[in-house]
Amino acid sequence: MNLIKLEGIFFSYPERTIFENLSFELEAGLRLGIMGPNGAGKTTLVRLIMGLNRPSQGRVIIFGKERRREEDFYEVRARIGFLFQDPDDQLFCPTVAEDVAFGPLNLGWPRQEVEKIVRETLRLLGLKGFENRLIHRLSGGEKRLVALATILAMKPEALILDEPTGDLDPLNTARLMNVLETFGKSQIIISHDYHFLARLCNRILWLEGNAFKEIPIETTGRNPADTGYQPYSLR
């Protein structure tokens, strides 16, 4: 079953056409990696899925229903956790605990239960004791982990992560890998880190020039993306 399906998408920013007749699918339960050169449209693609950009033509079908209007995306945003490329777009409360609790409280969950979820989610991400830390004083990597905590705390059915390893040190990258493996549900992960994706994903796609190509997943340590992407060479 397809959790997400984009059919014949056309999308342009005022200065630039990004997609012309692009199609994309995510099967339920799959961890899908997306790579590609800067500016290829990876973030634009996931913003189309979340209803943050709208195509000029084509169909966006999520959880089996076509989504067109703003209201159609409320359900999508409630069920799919979306990690923005820039954590500052995600965090808006003064403290870590307030930010992580915001989503669950907004869903109407009891305060006591939410406090427990906040504690557990922070612990899972190696942020034990961060509850009262001020967001604006956090390092880049800490902010990214807190942004991820705000999403996981809402127990989403699927995850879309836009460059989740940016700013993370090797220990936190490994911890993130563990968390995403344990999460076990459908995920789209945009990253420039081939090895991170190869260890985590069932499939990796390369987006370039308005088209997807499948990248082989190598566990030998070789990075097929090193063979150049002009266009990306496949065996």
Ligand SMILES: Nc1ncnc2c1ncn2[C@@H]1O[C@H](COP(=O)(O)OP(=O)(O)OP(=O)(O)O)[C@@H](O)[C@H]1O
């Ligand atoms: N709001 C916007 N208005 C105009 N142009 C935009 C806007 N957002 C993105 N773009 C342009 O659209 C193109 C695709 O951007 P996008 O962020 O989707 O690429 P990406 O593949 O995610 O890149 P990166 O790997 O650098 O994050 C880029 O050339 C970018 O400059």
